[in-house]
Structure formats: C-alpha cells, structure tokens
Amino acid sequence: MKNDIRSKLFSATSVIATQIPHDDLSISRVCEVAGIPASDFKTTFGDIPTYLEAVQQDFLQNVRARIINVTNGATPGLLRIKLGSESYLAYCAENAGVRDWLVAARAQPRVLRGLQQQNQSFTLVLGAELRALGRYQPDAAARLYIAMLNEVASSEQRSRRRLPDLRDALWHFLDHVGTSLQQRNAA
Amino acid sequence: MHDAEQIRRKLSRAARRLVDQTGAAVTAADLAAAATLPPATIGQVYGDFETLLCELLGQMHDEVRDLIANLTLNMPAGRSRLKLAVDAYLQALFERPALRALASRLRFHPQGAQLIRQRVHGFNLLLQMELKNIGWRQPDALARLATAAIIEIGLAEAEAGHPLPELRETLLNYFDTESR
Structure with missing residues (x-):
C-alpha cells in the first residue's frame, strides 16, 4: 500500500511541481493534485519535509540512471563526460519544477546533505575519468567542473531555456583544465 | 550627531x-x-535583529571588495591582475570565518539571500571586466562559471580549515589557457 502511494506520488511529482510552488506546498494541495487521500500521504510520508527528502532521492536516482543509460557503451574520454553532462542538464530541464522545490528545500539539512553527497559522487567518478585522461590535479578539476555544471543547470532552470554560451564555456573548461603549460611543467 | x-x-x-x-x-x-x-x-x-546582521554582512563583504580593489589598483589589466584578485578574494574569505559564518546563517533569510546575490553579482561583474580585458571569448559566461567555482573553493577551504592550493591552482592556471 505504502509503495503504491509512493509510486503514484513520484510519477505525478513533475506535474504537481509545475502547479504548486515550494512555498505553497501543503499535504492537502499535494493530495488534491495527485488525487490521493491525505490520510494515505500521512501514512506514507508523515509530513512535507519527509516527502521532499523522498522526492530528492527519487530525483537523484533517476538522474543517475539516465546518465548511466546514456553513457552506457560510450568510449571513455571527453565525449563521454560531455554526454553525461548533457543528459544531466536535460534531466534537470525536464524536471525543472521538481528542481525548483529541491533548490528551495536546501534549507532542510538532510536535503542539503543529499545534494552534497550527489556532488561528491559525481566528483569521484569525474576525477577518475580526468586522471585517465592524464589531466593535472584531476580531483580538483573535477570538483570545480561539477560546481560549474550545477551553475549551468541552475541558470538554465531560472531562464527555462538552454544557454548555449554557458554550455560552451563549460566545455571549454573541460577541454582545457589541467592542461596549461605551467601545469604540465609542474607535473 | x-x-x-x-x-x-x-x-x-x-x-x-x-x-x-x-x-x-x-x-x-x-x-x-x-x-x-x-x-x-x-x-x-x-x-529586527536579522536586518542588523544583514547590514553587518554587507559591511564585511564591502571590506573584502575594497581590499581587492586596493591590492590591484595600480596593476595593469591582464592575467596577473585577474589571478591576484581571485586568489586575494579567496584568501580574504578564508581569513574571515565570521563573514563565512554570518553568510551561512543568513543565506536562507530573504534579505540575507538578496544581499548575498547582490555581492556575488558584483564579484561576477568584476570578473567579467577582467576577463574582457584579457580578451577572453564569452567573458560573461566564464565569469558566471568561475564565480561558482570560487564559491566552491571557499566552501571547501572553510570545511577543510585550511587553504586548498590544488583547487586554487587548478582554477588560476585555467585562466592561462587560450580562450579563442
């Protein structure tokens, strides 16, 4: 029963998020849009903060699955990183309403922690890719790249459209970070 | 008075x-x-008390801005000035735990969040100008991304309790790459 309610709510979350801004979130409004009784919501999640934590975990799980699916079979290298980054940005854009909620919910420590853990995971994976490419200080480069990728996602979310100049700047950073003459000499 | x-x-x-x-x-x-x-x-x-804290946060941010402006005042435009400004900004943030703590406390307060956005925007404009001066292609786009990277470095150094030269060098050396 609980799992049915979770599935029903998660599959409707994108639609709910386009209709209810974060500041107006309430159990009654979510249940009204999702078409479920408030008692079911309370039994499954208890309250809105717990629901948002679950929404975040679902969002992160789906974005990871998307990236894995899109990059599956791709040759390691810069193109695979760009492919993964593009799919991350695409998923964020397709679920902009949900991401609006999650950005607003960062004041909740556990939501903030979930976001930090996701960034750490992405940084670890990307650091390994950049190390394999022979980049200087790959872990540092990966950490900065993930911060920049999130800035592109946030900027595109605010403007609700792709921002090619920002993406070009991101690809330029990816193509060149850890390759400058001083860094090669230091290495 | x-x-x-x-x-x-x-x-x-x-x-x-x-x-x-x-x-x-x-x-x-x-x-x-x-x-x-x-x-x-x-x-x-x-x-209210939070308004007082926001005013204080604004003053502390402005002190850092003035410090950077004074440091780079007599330098010619170029990569050296850009890199010095970024490094000095990071160092100033690191040496001001009270500023970081206050920003962290106020970041979800409406007035505090607006103030932080304004100061970040100001820093972003400064970076844009410096990048434009060195002939960087799409300086506004890189300024936005570099600002995000600088905030990330500031948070990482605060968490570590010491400066993180690898992170700083990685960003500063990137400014040496060809942008065209």
Missing part, C-alpha cells in the same frame, strides 16, 4: 565585535548586553 545615529553606531560596533569574537551564533540578547542597551532598542532602530 542624533541620538538614533549614535545608538545605531553603538549597536553596529558591538555586533561586529561580537561576531568577530564568537561567530554568527550571536543573539539579540547578547548584542543588547554587549552594547549596554535595552533589548527593545534593536527593534526600534533596525526593525
């Missing part, structure tokens, strides 16, 4: 002293005691 202005200055100085000494966990009662004023004075002068 009017009494109200004197009281405002007294509160502001006491708040700065307290935040510098004890961090951002300061309370209105602490401040009133430190300023030897009745607690209700804060509300009368500032409206």
Whole structure:
C-alpha cells in the first residue's frame, strides 16, 4: 500500500511541481493534485519535509540512471563526460519544477546533505575519468567542473531555456583544465 | 550627531565585535548586553535583529571588495591582475570565518539571500571586466562559471580549515589557457 502511494506520488511529482510552488506546498494541495487521500500521504510520508527528502532521492536516482543509460557503451574520454553532462542538464530541464522545490528545500539539512553527497559522487567518478585522461590535479578539476555544471543547470532552470554560451564555456573548461603549460611543467 | 545615529553606531560596533569574537551564533540578547542597551532598542532602530546582521554582512563583504580593489589598483589589466584578485578574494574569505559564518546563517533569510546575490553579482561583474580585458571569448559566461567555482573553493577551504592550493591552482592556471 505504502509503495503504491509512493509510486503514484513520484510519477505525478513533475506535474504537481509545475502547479504548486515550494512555498505553497501543503499535504492537502499535494493530495488534491495527485488525487490521493491525505490520510494515505500521512501514512506514507508523515509530513512535507519527509516527502521532499523522498522526492530528492527519487530525483537523484533517476538522474543517475539516465546518465548511466546514456553513457552506457560510450568510449571513455571527453565525449563521454560531455554526454553525461548533457543528459544531466536535460534531466534537470525536464524536471525543472521538481528542481525548483529541491533548490528551495536546501534549507532542510538532510536535503542539503543529499545534494552534497550527489556532488561528491559525481566528483569521484569525474576525477577518475580526468586522471585517465592524464589531466593535472584531476580531483580538483573535477570538483570545480561539477560546481560549474550545477551553475549551468541552475541558470538554465531560472531562464527555462538552454544557454548555449554557458554550455560552451563549460566545455571549454573541460577541454582545457589541467592542461596549461605551467601545469604540465609542474607535473 | 542624533541620538538614533549614535545608538545605531553603538549597536553596529558591538555586533561586529561580537561576531568577530564568537561567530554568527550571536543573539539579540547578547548584542543588547554587549552594547549596554535595552533589548527593545534593536527593534526600534533596525526593525529586527536579522536586518542588523544583514547590514553587518554587507559591511564585511564591502571590506573584502575594497581590499581587492586596493591590492590591484595600480596593476595593469591582464592575467596577473585577474589571478591576484581571485586568489586575494579567496584568501580574504578564508581569513574571515565570521563573514563565512554570518553568510551561512543568513543565506536562507530573504534579505540575507538578496544581499548575498547582490555581492556575488558584483564579484561576477568584476570578473567579467577582467576577463574582457584579457580578451577572453564569452567573458560573461566564464565569469558566471568561475564565480561558482570560487564559491566552491571557499566552501571547501572553510570545511577543510585550511587553504586548498590544488583547487586554487587548478582554477588560476585555467585562466592561462587560450580562450579563442
């Protein structure tokens, strides 16, 4: 029963998020849009903060699955990183309403922690890719790249459209970070 | 000087002293005691305690901005000036735990969040100008991304409790790459 309610709510979350801004979130409004009784919501999640934590975990799980699916079979290298980054940005854009909620919910420590853990995971994976490419200080480069990728996602979310100049700047950073003459000499 | 202005200055100085000494966990009662004023004075002068803290945060940010401006004032435009400004900004943030703590406390407060956005935007414009000066292609786009990277470095250094040269070098050396 609980799992049915979770599935029903998660599959409707994108639609709910386009209709209810974060500041107006309430159990009654979510249940009204999702078409479920408030008692079911309370039994499954208890309250809105717990629901948002679950929404975040679902969002992160789906974005990871998307990236894995899109990059599956791709040759390691810069193109695979760009492919993964593009799919991350695409998923964020397709679920902009949900991401609006999650950005607003960062004041909740556990939501903030979930976001930090996701960034750490992405940084670890990307650091390994950049190390394999022979980049200087790959872990540092990966950490900065993930911060920049999130800035592109946030900027595109605010403007609700792709921002090619920002993406070009991101690809330029990816193509060149850890390759400058001083860094090669230091290495 | 009017009494109200004197009281405002007294509160502001006491708040700065307290935040510098004890961090951002300061309370209105602490401040009133430190300023030897009745607690209700804060509300009368500032409206509420958070507004006073926001004003203080703005002052601390402006001090960092002025420090960078003075450091780079007589340098010719170029990569060296850009890199010095970024490194000095990171160092200034690292050496001001009270500023970081106050920003962290106020980042979800509407007025605090707006103030932080304004200061970040100001820094972003400064970076844009420097990148334009060195002929960077799409300086506005890189300025936005570099600002995000600088915030990330600042957070990482605060968490680590010491500067992280690898992160700083990685960003600063990237500015040496060809942008065309």
